Amino acid sequence: MDLGFRMHAERTPNPNSIKWVLGQPVADGVASASFDAGAVTPEVSPLAASILEVEGVERVYLGPSFVTVTKRDAAEWTELAAPIVAAIKAWAASGESALGPAWEPPESESDDVLVGRIRTILERDVRPYVEQDGGEIRFVDFRDGVVEVLLQGACAGCPSSSITLKMGIEARLKEEIPEVRSVVAL
Structure with a gap:
């Protein structure tokens, strides 16, 4: 499957998080979005919902051109990596936006x-x-x-x-x- 881009994983200072760099925009027009397990549906974020279905994944953060996945302490990256990559590839192949129609950005505070x-x-x-x-x-x-x-x-x-x-x-x-x-x- 040709994704039209190259993807690679990078370790982070947090041993429970890995950053998958996609080299292409993830969430069109949005700087970032964060999702916790049990708190997202495909209508909010098809990409995050798919990754959060992987047993042991605790949180998904969508950055400008990367996806950071945080696992539970007891989970092992050796068991999580393949299904996470499969979810990212399936999303990329689908052509769907990473953020669905039900996604709402956090409220902005007043600026002084x-x-x-x-x-x-x-x-x-x-x-x-x-x-x-x-x-x-x-x-x-x-x-x-x-x-x-x-x-x-x-x-x-x-x-x-x-x-x-x-x-x-x-x-x-x-x-x-x-x-x-x-x-x-x-």
């Missing part, structure tokens, strides 16, 4: 100047590095000096994410925005 600066730094300086590892960071809120973010994809549950959060993301935001006291992941 400070929040806008935080978002800009996260988008410009942090997101590219997080995406290289198969993950995503999403701004949630800024209140009383505390920036709340949601780590998704390979970053969710990654053993090194707390170090990255404090030493990298928090340090970068504090450097640019003195009003930031800390960064926490939800």
